[in-house]
Amino acid sequence: MKYIDEFNDPDLARRLLDEIHATVTRPWALMEVCGGQTHTIIRHGIDQLLPDAVELIHGPGCPVCVTPLDVIDKALEIAARPGVIFCSFGDMLRVPGTDRDLFRVKGEGGDVRVVYSPLDALDLARKNPDRQVVFFAIGFETTAPANAMAVHQARRLGLGNFSLLVSHVRVPPAIEAIMTAPECRVQAFLAAGHVCSVMGIAEYPELADRHRVPVVVTGFEPLDILEGIRRAVRQLERGEHRVENAYPRAVREQGNPAALSMLEEVFEVTDRNWRGIGPIPASGWRLSETYRAYDAEHRFDVTGIRTEEPAVCRAGEVLQGLIKPTECEAFGTACTPRTPLGATMVSSEGACAAYHLYRRMPGGPAQRGSRIPREELNTVG
Template sequence: MKFLSEYRDADVVKRLLTEIHHTVTKPWTIMEICGGQTHSLVRNGILDMLPREITMVHGPGCPVCVTPIDMIDKAIGLALDSKAIICSFGDMVRVPGSGKNLLQAKAAGGDIRMVYSPLEALAIAKSNPEREVVFFAVGFETTAPANALSVILAKKESVKNFSLLVSHVLVPPAMEAILSDPESRIQGFLAAGHVCTVMGYREYYPLAAKYKIPIVVTGFEPVDLLQGIWMTVKQLEEGRYDLENQYSRIVREEGNLNAIAAIEEVFVVSDRDWRGIGTIPMSGYELNDEYAEFDASRKFEINPEKVEEPVECMAGNVLKGLMKPHECPQFGKACTPMHPMGAPMVSSEGACAAYYHYSRQNELVS
């Protein structure tokens, strides 16, 4: 635990806050991309300790939150209509589709199982050769290597009843989509450290140069986040727009080459729909032709209609950083974790859930 406690040290936190207060002279708006970073900022009260000149806004860095409604409906259809065993991470099961969520589909008779790894789903397929087993492959680049390895093993071991329902999304295209939005007010980014652990950060150099915006690869503990904010503010105050790596104890520029090789063997980059945001070109992964037999979307004839978020749900604006969760009129009223209107209220990395559970702003609307 010493390794973690060093990055939660109260004295270091105080020193970094002092540095930030001494450095900032102008208003700046910074977006942290990852939902895990959002939860850490809110849970640890960091937003309340920052100078009033610094506004932190919360990006679309929750893959569960941006999984399209029709993909959830497809998973439910596979469970109820095709009688497949659907395996999913636990944070997906309560995200609303157009009608039911996966937990309600389970109550309606669907064989839906929560797992910790796609390899666990592959083991279920081996143990049930008479059943089709589908793993709901949701995530950013961080979960892609394990998902790739599961189909590499399935092919090697001739497991024919295993497939992936792929809804992978990629971070750099989402950042570019945010920056190119005329309504965007983002002046600096905290990039997601876990994504860069896998992919490295070479893709971010062109973004920093093109949009003249500082990008700091940042971890998740309070010291990480405050150091990342200080590094970003320092660049902004000095008129620089460089790419810097705060998370250097974990992240290397080239990333994890073995993980990248597994991804490139199995996936190709494609356009992807993002819930609440729309289609972002070349922002997702899908299985390539060599592994098409493991693609549930090709294997099964399940094509639900595309459904938009309820018009009263402001999740899309929250995901794009255009509003804070508590600024949504439904927050804490019609929309709660027990009765979520949008995915950010129920996901374990959703910004709305973070504000509901941890933020003093929730007290203002309760």
């Protein structure tokens, strides 16, 4: 299958790995931004195949994981109200709020529905004019255009019973926050290809120059990741700090003009709080004044929310790349996919979920510093 099998070729993977091994002369720390990239890395044991000197730090690139607790609690409050149909993608239903999740609200009688597109929620609003339909609009730049289109259509159709609970975040400000943190060890970034397919790469050269870090845009198949690492390591060894597009089959320098136009019309940049990380200036979007009537927070006047994170959960440190999931005392014991303490154990892109799914357990042989032979790894091909 084109663009699948050819990016899982074991012979090409070995050649890329050999070149990385031959290039590295000193320790380097690279951060993959996207949780989808993290899952590819852990699933195929890519981090275990790299030279000991190359460390991959898992970044905050999981939109479910970084949706702030107060927004989750607002979602729970709205979803529990009579007359509301609350729509969400499935991976949000088990994200823990302060004392419950959307599954529990559904079990207690709330009309919570899993949809596959914001346009599905829009269709529900058309078919249920006597109900308020709310779509939980989370995500990075990747999902924002579809959400913008949904509210644009709602306004055009005059659907006064449709609204968005918005928690969109933007990647470049998060990279800025990571690089300016005192404990930062990141020396290069593997940027998220799906984000850049929408936004282009215009925001990254300034970041690369200011912080003197290579930024390589990569895809999500094993060879995509290895090629991104190869390019990043090559730049680091040469003392370079450029933006490279290693995902040209999906990413254009200018991004997607139609999507960008829709985003500019519907959203405006705002400060956002990231769960486990804290506030990051200009790191999110909210509905613009023209579309403010479709903002669920304003429509339902959700106030008085008091949040509390579990004291034992260290998901925030995982999201910042300060620790690996297995370094959290609750990982795999108090915190599992069935009993999650943090969103990183629930989301399909969460680092904790990846480690648990692919059996990276505390003290196990697949942890960094205790390597297992290449032939025993679940490697590409």
